[in-house]
Amino acid sequence: MAMVKICGLKDAETVASVVRMPVDLIGFLFAASKRQVTPEQAGALVRIVRERRETGHRVPLTVGVFVDPTMELLAETLKAAPLDAVQLHGAESPAFCRAVRETFGIRVYRVFSVSESASAADDDARTNAVAEALDPYAGCIDGLLLDTAGGGTGRTFEWSRIPHYAQWARRAGVPLFVAGGLTPDNVAGLIEAYRPDGVDVSSGVETNGAKDITKIRDFVERVKGHESHAGA
Template sequence: MVPTVKICGLQSVEVLKSIVHLPIAHIGFVFAPSKRQVTPERASELIAYLKSEAANGVPIPLTVGVFVNPSEEQLAQILAVAPLDVVQLHSQETPDFCRWVREHFQVKVFKSVSISKSENKVPTLADLSSQLDPYIGTIDAVLLDTFDPVYGGGSGTTFAWDRIPVYQEWARSAGVGLLVAGGLQPNNVDRLVTAYNPDGVDVSSGVETEGVKDIAKITAFVERVTRK
């Protein structure tokens, strides 16, 4: 199966118009502190454009909001303005909180797992079961990302990909998807897909030029994921 593509950190309607024809499964809006952070109003504008395209019969990606330790009140305020399809949680959110988000807002929930570049030991399935089994039934996918000491994820650097297989094994047994992020770009994503074939890949800075989304890089990234 060909992995799905998630383009994260969208801020511009013009960029969205230029990529909506591509086979992209998810578009991510960052609500956590970041240089790519958007307001609920800007996300609403982008979502409205996608809905207008859907009304014209164009297949559109699901919209994902990226959050770090949000409060219930913050989520309620943002989703009231920007009706997201997926809430992506990037910190220490508990299984109970994930369940509440999923049920209260009727959205999918992606839970990020940060992998430190300094971590030398590959975890065992028992290690992951101890850590992640409480999330079974509360999330729809696990997103592997490189740990960032400031933001948790979104570092733009890769982690050791030999960690992926054990997470894949856990995800399959738990009935959830496995997405991989962290330092992906057009020049390395084909190696990741060939070696590990995750359910999905997630990119942000790897398809930017000087901090701005680059249509040519996005197109190349999507083509290298989906050409299998």
């Protein structure tokens, strides 16, 4: 069953509601964004998750989203907000990803942007290009996330590109997440066609720029419920 990540959470009420749903990961943005939180704000939200975990409940992993952070920034952030993982959206090298894992003992998810227009290359050429770009990251990351170029655009990329990355992820032994323009209305189609290991949503479950609990619940049900019916 595909994992669900809800990203860009900012307030305690939303976090308290989401952790009671079958959500697998929640994300806090530390990069410049209208959804950005400070380490101190994130720390308070992480405590909500940890307190529920301590009572024996299953809770989502907490993920910090960064763009080209320094090790010093990560250390400062993790001191205030003890996250389970970091998600790196910039030009972070394999060596940097490995250093983060080894220094802080947390999971590292690496994001790769997929251009909205596919090149004219054939399947073999695309598969080779993906391998050339990603092979240096093998053994350095715990997950791969595909997003539309630019990130946070609310637009999908061409999903036909997914299999080339999925092939690499299987070989590397890491889960493949898909983000970019997902909503409760289109996520079931993505899962049906491409079977990613996980899906990541932010603006697609918002109303007027704020997280909408009804939309979050609908999104989660479309993922988890669709697969339950598909496997029946």
